[in-house]
Amino acid sequence: MDKFYKIVILLIVSLNASCQMKNKYEWDSYTCQPRLSVKGNENVYCVEFVRGDIITLEGIPATLPFGGSSGRWGDSGKSWTSQHGTPIGADVIYYAGYEDKFYHLKTDFPVEEMKKAVDTTYQYYDDNHEKFSGLIFGFAPQGMVVVWKEYGVIRIELGRYQAEVITDDKELEKKLFRDWSMNREEVKARDFMPNASCAQWDMYRKRYTFRVVMQNENPNLRLFQYCFTNYNGEQDIIFMPPLPATSYDNRALPQILEMDWETSGRERFRGNIFLNEKVIFEKFKNFKAEDKQEFEVKISKDNKKLELFLNNQPVEVDSVRIYKGSVMYKGSY
Template sequence: MLSFIFNSCQDKNKKTMKEEFEWKESVSCPLGYPVDVFMGGLELTDGSFTSLFSGLHTGLGGWGSEGRSMSSGVKPLPKRLNVIWISFVEKTFYHVDAELDYEKIAGLFRKGYYIPSMNKEIPEPFKKVYWTINVGFAPGGVAVVWVRGTARQIEVGRYQGVKTEIPKEQVEKLKDEPEYSMLRPEYQESVIRNPGIIPQEVQEANKDKPIPFGLWDTYRKKYNWKFNFDFPNSNEITNRVTCFYFNGEKEILFGDKPIKLYQIPEELRWNKSEKKAIPRKISFSWITKENLLKSGAITFNEVQIFKAFEELTQGNTEETIKLTVRIIHTGDDASVWLEGNGKSIGLYKSEVKIF
């Protein structure tokens, strides 16, 4: 029996080592909290290594946005994250050495996903593949890994870095290397004062405020909720619903029309009820009874929507919540409501645009 188990594990490991996909690495950070990788990166299943050292990252695209890449190509997937990075605002180096959930990552790469077609001549959904391993670094030593594809990003793990000091003997050896600048206090200060790295308005907003340690873990909290659209002058949502979440995830969900025409996986439907992070913004489209295509986009007020979710659930994340978008009868404006537990809260501070 022991021999059988050992041989089975060997076979599985051999299969894992041979499994290859086309992908690239990327680094992300929140706006206002730039980072740079000092050394290290992703260890792959065949023992090779993909470095995350690719220059300073500003987070101008926001938490979860894709950064630069240095090694796109066909290769094994990563099994471990081992990296030292600097958080410039904290003026602190962190080290994380953690095993990644290989099966979760590989499962996503193997399966792929679908996105709705915007081409009337080719209405069938498009099969897409993931192509990026995105690694995010946030204050407090937070490290998050996402798998990314076209308009889709899924979190696969959160890891904790520990504060670390670079040994003096290593510092001496780096004096002629680009990494040495990260160790210089004057360079660290110049980074956080540079408006091209941290926009002036962000510097002013964060001035004299403590670093919000723990915020990015708050973003990861998931609730059991689903979309609910109310269109008084329409029969159906069409094409798609695109959702960007505060935790860095994003996805395109299928609307009513393609659901009726094709066999769409349950996890890709807009009206699914499941545990997911709080949305940061959404976009959607629908067809009016006059057969006109209309689109909408909603950006949520962070403080208001987080408070509303907590108020409705009262700590019970199993409570089913509906995020309702109601288009007014003229079709040129909308109201947004969070509904559940016998209550309804208007998200009046949301920015609503109808096109």
Template sequence: MKKIIISTLLTILFWACSNKTKYSYSVTVSAPEEYPVEVHEGWLMDDQKKFICSMPKAGNEGGGWEYDGSKAGQGGSRIPYHLNLTYVAYAEKKFYTVDADLPVDKILEEFNKGFDVEADHKVDGEYPLVHDTYNTFTIGAAPGGVIVIWLSAGHHRVEICRLQAKEVFVDVNDFYQNADDENQQQFFDSWFKIAVPEATQEEIKEQGIPFGLWDNYREKFNYRFVLNPYDEEDELTGYYNINFNGESELTDDVKRANEYKLNSIPYDANLYFKKYFTEIFFNDKEMLEVFNTLKSKHPDKPIDIIITPTFMYNDMKVSVKCEDEEIPLKKYKVEGVWGG
């Protein structure tokens, strides 16, 4: 009877811990490196329409779509139900605003699900896996008013939802305290030159802004990485993968590392083998073209990204294969191969 009571109490405790409704998190705002934004004002509210925190005002945010923005002391522990954010998009010379409810069930699901990571201490000579969860709530702003929200922590990042911001007028004097001697257009023109990288300025003048690209990044394909070793003894043992849609995942489980999974195209893949590991950066346009070509010609068939080491693992050749069709990639970059 005593064992039954203890077992029941442990079950109740586990259920309570895995179905929490409060999680501590920081709030950040991010943007693609080429298309920086800056927060004007905004906040998160809970289910009682009570204020949780303001949006962080940390200056220009353009650290990359795949990364969290600057932490500026904003955050909370109550699950956010509503987002309000107004920001300036320097490359577009516009202010945008988004005022929307959030998918609370999805947020809670991902917080509760979390992920497994290695503990920071050894048990019986090894680092055991322990359960952890997300600690950062990031709002990403891309051209065209595209808003994507992620939860992240360490090497793990998951998309929560996609929202649409709309253009709004904000008097530059309300946004920028030193703008008294500038009108709206002068403000936009000067900060376009200051905040937007020169190479991007030229691309915008010649080709315009690639609206829709960040929604294309969100398309998912059923694929995996496959090692093609020359000695037939090596294998993929794990990976840390950052995708163009902003999601990322770390696994050191051999079985999971070799399974197909629905993911967006990879941006940065750290691939671990028995003795070596490599880091490969991919080109977004090439990957979208190759993956969409194979998907249209081989509907519902899984795709392999094949990694073939050269002699003595000095370099890596990469191709993408679906059924009997294999396409060599040309625009990837092997950052390095280490180990041995």
């Protein structure tokens, strides 16, 4: 074969392999932080990035979004250009105005876990499947950084990491503030919080062993799913057509518990229970991580009342909402 054609074929094979890998391992990067409004700053915990590199196994460049973090804990609310490859670490420099500090996060992710993560697909109801779709970086006070793996609507914590304070930061200050309308002293005057602490977000990460059981007065009730939105930023869906109870799992405490059920072909519902942070953490504070606890959800026969119990004791919640459901399942009436 002519040498020129051999080179062309090799280039085509290489390009095809690169395209296949990019298509297979395509995901988004996101950043977030706790949501808090202070002295006119509606997002005081927002951090600003000087560098935001994500390290990939294949050596493909990947980055965090430009600018600052957004959204709320565990949820950015902003999209960004798709990234490619298997993410195995991060090299990030950022500025936390509320502490007036520059931080450097240089960390590795567990390689085997990330190789498995990009090849994992979740089925969360009927025939809906979600592949690995993103990494979310959350920035809390005192250099605390939490990273979550995203699979569509499912979020799973990868780990908690510690960024280190950069003491010699004058060049970083020049680089970051050269195009700002405020200088460093003005940002500090507006945002500085001398007692900022990561304790609250570390508390959110505590895990307990519990299950959820549904008790109902209507023999026609069919339960289709539980959706957990947890205080630690994780979100999980348990699809369970005939079963009234989940298995005992070690997980963070739920902030919102959502469920879908039917009692006839014309009676389809979605219910949301919004838990009270102070109440639920007080109830769990003396429980050991391995001790088994049980949440009970009780639905009235007319589908108008939804109550939450913990180990047979009623739990005060912030609110309960019941909507007419619209999702059809394979097991629907």
